[in-house]
Amino acid sequence: MAFKANSYRYNDIVVYNSNNIEEIVVLLKKEKTQILHLNHYNKQLAFRSKQIGINVITTLHTCFLLCPTYDYLNYHNQLCTKSLSINNCLKCYLSKIKYGYLSYPLLKLLPEKWYISLGKKLDGVSFIKYITPVLQAAYKLNKKKQDINHLCIYSDLIIVQSSRMREQAMKNSIHEQKIILIPNGVPKKYTHTPELHKNEVIKFYFVGRTSIQKGIHILLNAFCDFESSKTELHIFGEWDTKYTSQLKEKYNHNNIFWHGKVQHNQLDDYIKDYQVLVFPSIGHESCPITIAEALAAGKYVIATQCGGPEDQIIEGVNGTLIEPNNIQALKTAMQAYIDNPVIPQVIKYVSMDEHLINLKNTYETLINNQAKTY
Numbered sequence: 001m002a003f004k005a006n007s008y009r010y011n012d013i014v015v016y017n018s019n020n021i022e023e024i025v026v027l028l029k030k031e032k033t034q035i036l037h038l039n040h041y042n043k044q045l046a047f048r049s050k051q052i053g054i055n056v057i058t059t060l061h062t063c064f065l066l067c068p069t070y071d072y073l074n075y076h077n078q079l080c081t082k083s084l085s086i087n088n089c090l091k092c093y094l095s096k097i098k099y100g101y102l103s104y105p106l107l108k109l110l111p112e113k114w115y116i117s118l119g120k121k122l123d124g125v126s127f128i129k130y131i132t133p134v135l136q137a138a139y140k141l142n143k144k145k146q147d148i149n150h151l152c153i154y155s156d157l158i159i160v161q162s163s164r165m166r167e168q169a170m171k172n173s174i175h176e177q178k179i180i181l182i183p184n185g186v187p188k189k190y191t192h193t194p195e196l197h198k199n200e201v202i203k204f205y206f207v208g209r210t211s212i213q214k215g216i217h218i219l220l221n222a223f224c225d226f227e228s229s230k231t232e233l234h235i236f237g238e239w240d241t242k243y244t245s246q247l248k249e250k251y252n253h254n255n256i257f258w259h260g261k262v263q264h265n266q267l268d269d270y271i272k273d274y275q276v277l278v279f280p281s282i283g284h285e286s287c288p289i290t291i292a293e294a295l296a297a298g299k300y301v302i303a304t305q306c307g308g309p310e311d312q313i314i315e316g317v318n319g320t321l322i323e324p325n326n327i328q329a330l331k332t333a334m335q336a337y338i339d340n341p342v343i344p345q346v347i348k349y350v351s352m353d354e355h356l357i358n359l360k361n362t363y364e365t366l367i368n369n370q371a372k373t374y
Contacts, residue, residue, distance in 0.1 A: 021045050028054060035363055038155075041065060043147065046154035055366050058151060059159040059182075063284050065147055066168050068093045068140070071213050071283030075101065079284065079306060079324050083171040084148065086112055086141045093141060097133045107137065116142050148172050156366060161287035164307040168284075180362055183311065184287040185355025186296050202338050203274040204302075205234040207267065207290045208281075210244045215280035215304065215324065220251040222280075222331040228255035231338060234274065236262055271297075276337055279303035282324040287311070295319075295349040300342065302333045318344035 006017045018024055025048050028036065036049045038058045046056045064070050067080070068089050074080045075095035082088040090108060094100035107115065119139025122132055151158065152174055159180045160166045166179050204223065210216045216235070223233045234257045248258060262270065277294035279285075279301060287308040294301050295312060301319035303309035313319035320336070322329040 021048060025049070025052065028052070034367055037359075037363075041147070041151055041155075043150050043154065046150075050154050055156045055370065056154055057157045057159060057362070057366070058155040059161075060165060060169070061161065061286055063165070063168070063286075065144070065151060066165075066172055067284070068144055069096055072168070073213060073283045077212065077282060077325070079282065081168070081171075083168075083173075084141070084145055086115075086138050089141055090137060093137050094134065097130070097137075099130065100134050100137075103134050107134070110138075112138060115139075148174065152178065157362065159362070162285075162308040162311050164284065164310065165286055182355065182358045182362065183308075183350045184289055184292055185350045185352040186289065186292045187352045200341075201230060201232055202276065202341060203232045203234060204276045204278050204334065205236065205271055205274045206278050206280070207236045207271075208279075209237055210235065210239050210247070212243065213281065213283035215282040217247060218282065218325060218327055218330060219278055219280040220247055220256070221327045222334060223256070224251055224253055225331075226255070226334070226338070228253065231255060231334075232257065233278075234259060234270070236260070236267060236270070271299075275300060275341060276334075277301045277303075278330070278334070279309060280324075280330060281306045285309065292349045295344070296351075298344060300337060300344055302330065302337070312348065314348060318348055 008015055008017075016024075016027060018027075021042075021044050024045060028049065029052060033054050035055045035057060036045070038046060038056065039061065041058050041060070041064075046058070049056050060066070062070060063072055066072075066084060068084065069092055072080045074092050080092070091101070091104050094104050094107070110118075115138035117139075119136035119142075122136050122139075125132075155178065157180055158169065158174060158178050159182050160169055161181070161183055163181065166181055169179055170176055206216065206219060208214050208216075219233070223231070232255050236259045238261045244258075259270065277291065277299050279288060279291055281288075281304055283306065285306045285308045288303075291301055291303060291309055291312050295318055301309070301313055303313060303319060303321060304324040305321050306324050309319075310321060313321055315321055320333045322333050
């Protein structure tokens with residue numbers, strides 16, 4: 001097969017665009033590729049690469065493979081730490097289907113093999129609202145479990161971005177020897193860091209999607225009682241229209257500013273004199289770039305114990321960690337900063353250069369270990 005994909009050059013590197021797996025395999029053979037690095041798992045491409053003797057590395061940027069709801073939020077919107085299984089995940093899975101939770105008391109009684117078989121038979125049958133997704137729940141969960149098994153078989157190494165992600169991967173039977181922890185890097189260390197002045201207004205800010213998973217409702221609830229003459233909250237990000245409209249109506253305060261989505265280079269200008277990033281996520285976060293950039297800019301960070309932030313923040317030095325879904329804990333942490341504002345003395349973050357060196361070392365180790373087996 002001839003390779004027909006579109007290509008372009010980026011910094012003297014040829015970049016190819018193709019959705020055709022066999023076409024990609026032709027290119028991999030032509031270039032005598034030693035390592036294929038997948039930034040999102042592709043079972044078919046990983047399988048074909050292993051068939052032709054190419055090492056495969058997969059980076060898990062999110063919980064997509066390890067959690068049926070993708071963010072480790074259970075049906076109570078609380079952070080989950082269980083492994084993926086029909087028994088552990090059925091109630092959560094059904095809760096994401098409109099009125100699906102109503103069927104849980106009955107469906108949990110079905111024999112697992114029978115339930116999976118029923119769901120498989122519905123594949124290819126005309127979709128029926130509510131009925132199809134509810135009856136296919138066990139089948140879909142079982143397929144996701146199989147995807148994890150395929151990930152282990154076809155990937156020589158699996159890169160995760162936080163300690164908690166590594167723990168969850170191991171809970172899902174991914175061998176510890178295959179797991180490499182490489183945090184995200186940020187392209188630069190900012191030269192402008194905030195300065196503190198006596199009686200200065202403390203400016204907190206949030207960057208991200210204003211969705212339930214990001215915990216913006218927790219932040220607004222915690223912030224709304226602070227004096228408007230002493231504090232401000234600035235919110236940047238892509239808005240979930242209905243959810244955001246409800247929040248803006250409920251928290252209509254003159255010291256809360258809704259900026260919407262702005263370009264990254266514009267964001268730098270906005271936040272250069274802000275002191276504190278608040279990251280109130282209630283779902284799992286791998287290694288938030290938002291936090292890495294804030295730390296690189298010398299900001300103090302208040303974040304929840306939701307995965308990545310636990311690796312990025314040194315308690316009381318460059319930030320504060322609190323429990324997810326805890327309004328009072330967040331309010332206490334913000335008040336503590338208002339009472340005693342500080343500029344972090346230790347700026348902890350991973351630069352892009354360090355990130356690339358970590359990747360390079362990983363590639364070289366894999367190739368060297370393979371050479372030793374021959």
